[in-house]
Amino acid sequence: MADVRILTGNEAAAMGVKLCRPGVVAAYPITPQSQLAEILSRYVEGGEMRAEYVRVEGEHSALTVCISASTVGARTFTATSSNGLLYMHEQLHWAAGSRLPVVMCVVNRGVGAPWSIFNDQQDSLAQRDTGWIQFYCRNNQEIIDTLIQAYRIAESLYIPVMVCYDGFVLSHTMMPVDIPDGDMVRGFLPPYKAHTILSPEAPRTINSVLFPWRRPDPEGVLRDGYMEMRYKLEAAMKKALPAIQEANDDFARIFGRDHGGLIWTYRSEGAELLFSGIGSIANEATVAADLLRDEGIPAGVLGVRVYRPFPRQRVIEATQGARAVMVLQKGTSYGYEGCLTSDFKASLYESTLRVPVVDVVAGLGGRDVKAREIADAGKRAWKELEEGKLKTHSLWLNCYTGEDDAE
Amino acid sequence: MQNNIFKINETEYILPGSRACQGCGLTLAYRYMLKALRENTVLTIPASCLCVLHGLYPITPVTVPCLNTTFASTAASASGIAAGLAAMNKSDITVVAMAGDGSTYDMGIQALSGAAERNTDFIYVCYDNEGYMNTGTQRSSATPMGALTSTTPILTKEHTKKDFVRIMEAHELPYLATTSPSYPIDLYDKFVKAKRIKGTRYMHIYSPCPPGWLFNTKDTIRIGQLAVETGIVVLFEIEDGKFRFTGRSKTLAERGKRQPVVNYVSRQGRFRRMSIEQLNRLQAWVDSRWADYLDRAES
Numbered sequence: 001m002a003d004v005r006i007l008t009g010n011e012a013a014a015m016g017v018k019l020c021r022p023g024v025v026a027a028y029p030i031t032p033q034s035q036l037a038e039i040l041s042r043y044v045e046g047g048e049m050r051a052e053y054v055r056v057e058g059e060h061s062a063l064t065v066c067i068s069a070s071t072v073g074a075r076t077f078t079a080t081s082s083n084g085l086l087y088m089h090e091q092l093h094w095a096a097g098s099r100l101p102v103v104m105c106v107v108n109r110g111v112g113a114p115w116s117i118f119n120d121q122q123d124s125l126a127q128r129d130t131g132w133i134q135f136y137c138r139n140n141q142e143i144i145d146t147l148i149q150a151y152r153i154a155e156s157l158y159i160p161v162m163v164c165y166d167g168f169v170l171s172h173t174m175m176p177v178d179i180p181d182g183d184m185v186r187g188f189l190p191p192y193k194a195h196t197i198l199s200p201e202a203p204r205t206i207n208s209v210l211f212p213w214r215r216p217d218p219e220g221v222l223r224d225g226y227m228e229m230r231y232k233l234e235a236a237m238k239k240a241l242p243a244i245q246e247a248n249d250d251f252a253r254i255f256g257r258d259h260g261g262l263i264w265t266y267r268s269e270g271a272e273l274l275f276s277g278i279g280s281i282a283n284e285a286t287v288a289a290d291l292l293r294d295e296g297i298p299a300g301v302l303g304v305r306v307y308r309p310f311p312r313q314r315v316i317e318a319t320q321g322a323r324a325v326m327v328l329q330k331g332t333s334y335g336y337e338g339c340l341t342s343d344f345k346a347s348l349y350e351s352t353l354r355v356p357v358v359d360v361v362a363g364l365g366g367r368d369v370k371a372r373e374i375a376d377a378g379k380r381a382w383k384e385l386e387e388g389k390l391k392t393h394s395l396w397l398n399c400y401t402g403e404d405d406a407e
Numbered sequence: 408m409q410n411n412i413f414k415i416n417e418t419e420y421i422l423p424g425s426r427a428c429q430g431c432g433l434t435l436a437y438r439y440m441l442k443a444l445r446e447n448t449v450l451t452i453p454a455s456c457l458c459v460l461h462g463l464y465p466i467t468p469v470t471v472p473c474l475n476t477t478f479a480s481t482a483a484s485a486s487g488i489a490a491g492l493a494a495m496n497k498s499d500i501t502v503v504a505m506a507g508d509g510s511t512y513d514m515g516i517q518a519l520s521g522a523a524e525r526n527t528d529f530i531y532v533c534y535d536n537e538g539y540m541n542t543g544t545q546r547s548s549a550t551p552m553g554a555l556t557s558t559t560p561i562l563t564k565e566h567t568k569k570d571f572v573r574i575m576e577a578h579e580l581p582y583l584a585t586t587s588p589s590y591p592i593d594l595y596d597k598f599v600k601a602k603r604i605k606g607t608r609y610m611h612i613y614s615p616c617p618p619g620w621l622f623n624t625k626d627t628i629r630i631g632q633l634a635v636e637t638g639i640v641v642l643f644e645i646e647d648g649k650f651r652f653t654g655r656s657k658t659l660a661e662r663g664k665r666q667p668v669v670n671y672v673s674r675q676g677r678f679r680r681m682s683i684e685q686l687n688r689l690q691a692w693v694d695s696r697w698a699d700y701l702d703r704a705e706s
Contacts, residue, residue, distance in 0.1 A: 023491065024487070024490045024494050052493050057520065058518075064476065064483035065484075068484040199449070199472060200500060203470055203472040204467075206473065208463065209463050209464065210464045216465075
């Protein structure tokens with residue numbers, strides 16, 4: 001019988017972590033992640049979960065503990081938000097460069113300054129180039145399911161994985177969650193085997209200095225230079241695209257829930273106005289699509305579940321037939337446009353599609369984004385499109401910019 | 408302790424081919440430290456002179472397994488290794504974090520203080536060569552007052568060296584000790600002892616550096632000895648809060664014949680712009696600290 005409980009996103013994440021049985025957990029509290037760190041400490045102290053819980057003095061150390069514990073062969077977990085994630089930045093590169101399958105929850109929150117404890121996705125979007133796989137969840141069920149998939153993907157490819165979900169919108173909101181069976185999770189997720197173990201039995205210096213070129217070892221065999229090692233990370237990222245889909249499909253077969261793999265779509269058939277986005281804002285867009293459909297506008301949603309590696313081919317396929325795309329994101333690349341917008345446009349350049357793409361920056365620092373407001377923006381764009389004068393410059397939704405007065 | 412060179416472990420853990428500088432005090436100390444710690448030891452180190460000593464991939468002269476980590480994270484890395492080994496039910500491995508003064512006194516102090524407060528089961532070793540020597544001899548908070556460095560190139564360093572051992576002592580550790588490569592048996596004995604103790608152990612190696620301190624490479628041992636003879640460096644250990652002089656510092660404390668600091672300072676090019684006023688301040692600082700240690704040894 002299904003074990004369905006009403007859980008917050010953080011509670012669902014904690015349950016997911018427990019099911020994956022990491023040997024080492026290291027975390028430092030930060031809003032809105034704190035509840036997750038608290039629940040895990042309760043699990044460990046109460047004997048519900050057998051893990052070493054290292055209550056570190058900062059996020060830089062939290063990820064370092066995971067990196068080094070992973071190097072001696074332990075499965076590891078950490079979680080953070082916002083400035084905590086920024087503080088980890090150096091170690092994000094180190095984890096990926098070391099090819100360690102650390103799994104981390106990022107409970108998305110705006111970054112300072114000025115301070116905001118509320119949700120946007122600037123924190124993890126800004127970590128795009130660190131070599132981590134990034135998942136964005138739509139609801140609490142997807143958080144627990146994605147965590148289980150994340151460990152399998154990370155440990156088969158030796159790439160660290162971020163499981164991102166929106167602060168408060170998901171982390172503190174209760175939803176029914178079907179808890180996967182522990183034995184079935186064990187069947188789905190084989191034990192972690194480190195690629196290079198730090199151990200007295202096979203002494204080696206790990207991650208020592210490399211010169212730019214390849215060098216022979218004492219037996220005369222040419223060994224990788226820095227660039228070859230980095231290329232291997234890139235090659236593994238390419239392999240991650242099918243591996244993520246496979247893990248998703250396997251999971252769907254065993255547990256009966258399919259989250260789409262790399263992308264998901266909603267009413268995309270015949271959709272001429274396509275909303276795209278990541279995380280809960282894309283979920284909100286499904287309601288907006290319904291509203292527009294009710295008014296006769298053929299709208300749909302293309303949700304990007306995996307932001308890195310970017311599912312370029314899947315995005316192109318799902319955009320066929322669209323006359324305009326509105327990319328919604330809770331973050332931006334200052335001086336240009338939202339990075340999801342840029343990546344979306346760049347993907348289309350690889351195809352014959354020439355679809356106008358509207359950059360929509362929304363919900364920064366927790367600014368509310370209602371389905372009605374997304375629908376209104378969609379309606380305006382549709383009208384402009386019909387009149388042949390669609391504006392594609394960045395639209396800051398629900399933000400007083402002073403531009404209305406100037407017009 | 409038996410003051411006898413023949414008791415030292417004959418196995419070498421650093422093979423020929425190290426990339427350390429000629430006359431490097433760290434290399435000598437590292438050699439005796441590894442001999443004392445023996446097999447079943449794992450190390451973690453940051454970017455440092457020690458990282459350079461370990462050589463360029465895919466070749467290393469060091470036979471002890473070693474994990475490189477970032478500059479601020481050495482002690483956190485040891486925490487991760489210790490936690491990982493505990494999770495894997497491996498309890499017989501000695502975990503050692505080793506970093507220079509730059510990444511101990513400056514950037515790594517947070518991670519070290521955190522790991523020490525948690526009484527993480529590891530040995531932290533700071534080899535103190537009094538500056539960022541690997542990056543070209545810049546000033547650190549361990550650089551002594553009056554020294555020229557590449558970032559105090561004209562006026563010399565104005566501030567007194569941070570007393571880091573006192574900071575570590577405030578963490579109420581089971582064992583702390585100061586050592587010098589000029590006194591290898593004292594160093595060896597302390598590491599043998601540290602290995603047997605559980606919890607966070609802090610070991611300080613005062614490590615003369617010819618290119619950074621500007622003395623002839625043949626004088627490394629002599630400079631290290633003069634540091635102890637003048638009381639600039641004091642050899643001691645603190646076990647469960649109990650202070651004890653050791654080695655040469657013990658005989659100096661008992662017979663009271665410290666040399667003036669000028670004998671140490673005048674042998675190094677880095678102090679060539681030191682003023683008389685600075686020299687007097689340094690002597691006063693050494694005298695006052697020495698008096699404190701004498702008080703502690705007696706009580």
